[in-house]
Amino acid sequence: MTQSVYVEGAKTFIAGEALIANRRVKLKSGSTTTPIEVVYADAGEVGIGFTCANAKSGESVAVMPATKTGTFYAEAAGTFAAEANLYGAADGKVDDAASGSVQFKALEAATAAGDIVEIILYPVISTTAGTVSIADAGGFTSETTVEGATQELYQDAISAQHVILPVSFTGEDGTALTSFTAGATPGWQQLSNKEIVLTWDGNATPGALGVKFSLVDPAIDATADIVVHFLAKMAGTTDTPVMKFEAYINAGDTDCAGTDPEITGGTTLTEYTMTIAAADVPSVPASLTLILTPTAGQMDTDELHLYDIWLEVTRKLRTS
Numbered sequence: 001m002t003q004s005v006y007v008e009g010a011k012t013f014i015a016g017e018a019l020i021a022n023r024r025v026k027l028k029s030g031s032t033t034t035p036i037e038v039v040y041a042d043a044g045e046v047g048i049g050f051t052c053a054n055a056k057s058g059e060s061v062a063v064m065p066a067t068k069t070g071t072f073y074a075e076a077a078g079t080f081a082a083e084a085n086l087y088g089a090a091d092g093k094v095d096d097a098a099s100g101s102v103q104f105k106a107l108e109a110a111t112a113a114g115d116i117v118e119i120i121l122y123p124v125i126s127t128t129a130g131t132v133s134i135a136d137a138g139g140f141t142s143e144t145t146v147e148g149a150t151q152e153l154y155q156d157a158i159s160a161q162h163v164i165l166p167v168s169f170t171g172e173d174g175t176a177l178t179s180f181t182a183g184a185t186p187g188w189q190q191l192s193n194k195e196i197v198l199t200w201d202g203n204a205t206p207g208a209l210g211v212k213f214s215l216v217d218p219a220i221d222a223t224a225d226i227v228v229h230f231l232a233k234m235a236g237t238t239d240t241p242v243m244k245f246e247a248y249i250n251a252g253d254t255d256c257a258g259t260d261p262e263i264t265g266g267t268t269l270t271e272y273t274m275t276i277a278a279a280d281v282p283s284v285p286a287s288l289t290l291i292l293t294p295t296a297g298q299m300d301t302d303e304l305h306l307y308d309i310w311l312e313v314t315r316k317l318r319t320s
Contacts, residue, residue: 044100073119076093084105087133168212209292213290
């Protein structure tokens with residue numbers, strides 16, 4: 001007995017549905033006919049070969065095995081260029097839209113859906129994630145390949161936009177803040193449209209605010225900058241003070257704040273930033289204290305309203 005059955009040319013099967021020539025087919029699951037039935041291999045599915053002619057359901061159909069020597073003619077599901085990676089498409093067609101693994105290479109271009117083009121088997125298991133599609137049954141991403149989805153996940157995992165919110169607000173000396181009153185000391189205030197803000201009065205010598213942050217997340221990357229963000233606006237358009245920052249980490253008393261931003265947005269609520277350089281960022285766990293105050297002599301007229309302040313840090317992959 002020989003080890004294999006030699007087939008010269010096409011092999012005969014029974015059409016398990018109406019079939020059109022030059023399309024990919026697979027064995028029909030549960031078929032009890034002799035020879036066995038074949039049906040279209042759909043998107044992402046691997047077929048056993050290509051139909052050589054049209055056939056009605058139940059008729060005999062010649063199928064050119066995918067293991068044959070040479071090239072194939074296949075019906076294109078859409079347009080694609082010569083040398084394109086081709087995947088299995090619906091109803092036994094082929095296309096360059098990612099679905100499953102790459103199965104063929106186009107030897108000529110398809111200029112319209114329905115074109116019959118010459119293709120050649122790409123007889124390898126995909127070795128790059130960019131050639132393997134994802135099903136995404138949950139509809140979580142617009143990416144179509146393992147490579148694209150993996151990059152998306154890693155971008156999120158090590159994003160530089162991981163937000164840390166403050167633990168507390170006090171005066172520079174730790175004194176609890178109270179409701180705003182005219183004078184140098186900042187305080188809490190409800191504006192006319194109900195938002196609660198921290199307000200500095202228009203004052204030649206405004207007081208300082210202390211803001212405490214806990215840097216305890218093991219995913220914080222200590223080799224990347226910490227960017228302080230805050231939302232603020234002026235009550236008028238006369239003053240444009242520089243917001244002076246001091247930054248102290250752990251028990252040290254060395255100020256590591258970066259360049260102080262100027263409040264230039266006037267009465268428009270605007271986002272401003274200050275950067276603590278990566279060289280000053282400690283390993284976690286750590287504690288960060290920010291001291292901030294409008295520069296003396298630059299805010300004699302208008303109130304300054306601080307709406308929010310937060311940190312953005314870069315995350316790293318946790319290893320345990």
